[in-house]
Amino acid sequence: MVAYEFYWHDKEGESHFIGILPERRKAPERITRESILNWGRMAIGGEGDPHSIYFVKIEVNPKFGSNFVPSELLKC
Numbered sequence: 146m147v148a149y150e151f152y153w154h155d156k157e158g159e160s161h162f163i164g165i166l167p168e169r170r171k172a173p174e175r176i177t178r179e180s181i182l183n184w185g186r187m188a189i190g191g192e193g194d195p196h197s198i199y200f201v202k203i204e205v206n207p208k209f210g211s212n213f214v215p216s217e218l219l220k221c
Contacts, residue, residue: 146205151185154197163188163198167205 151163166184170176185198 148203148205149181149184149200150203151188151198151200153185153199165203 147168149166149168151166152160153163154160163185166181168176181200182198185200
């Protein structure tokens with residue numbers, strides 16, 4: 146299962162974790178960078194610059210139970 150970790154940079158350049166959003170859409174054509182970032186923008190509301198949001202794509206790996214593991218680690 147694919148999920149996304151969301152972060153935003155504040156004015157001091159510090160990164161802050163916003164949350165994790167599991168990808169549940171079945172139609173891959175609906176999954177775009179912009180559609181993923183829309184969730185992050187809604188999550189921070191008026192608390193920060195919506196252009197300072199970024200996400201990391203992660204996967205749920207059954208080998209590790211229900212933990213989220215960054216995709217890069219799954220290739221090892």
